[in-house]
Amino acid sequence: MSELKIQNRQSGKATILDLSGKITITEGAHVLRGTVRNALEEGKKNLVIRLADVTYLDSSGLGELISSYTTTTNQGGKLCLLSPTQKIMDLLMITKLITVFQVHDTEQEAVNSFN
Secondary structure: OOOOEEEEEEEOOEEEEEEEEEEOOOOOHHHHHHHHHHHHHOOOOEEEEEEEEEEEEOHHHHHHHHHHHHHHHHOOOEEEEEOOOHHHHHHHHHOOHHHOOEEEOOHHHHHHOOO
């Protein structure tokens, strides 16, 4: 079991959440929700969720990404995705969520999207 780990760091105007492990109903979804809520409560409104090290994402994990996006947007913030794995990218395409999320290949692109 590789539980979800999240490292939180600042880069310019962006707060980057480096995710590694699984985002599933039993493991990562609640961790992600708590981390996003805490960042917003601290006034960090520009969130980048880095997915390069996410090994597995189930439907509840996908739901949590959508929930994080909605919560951030409703609080006047912006959320984008960085470096999704090919599997996650395929999932975003199949579900048409690629039209909802702003997806970036490089950290610099993601950080610049908030300027």
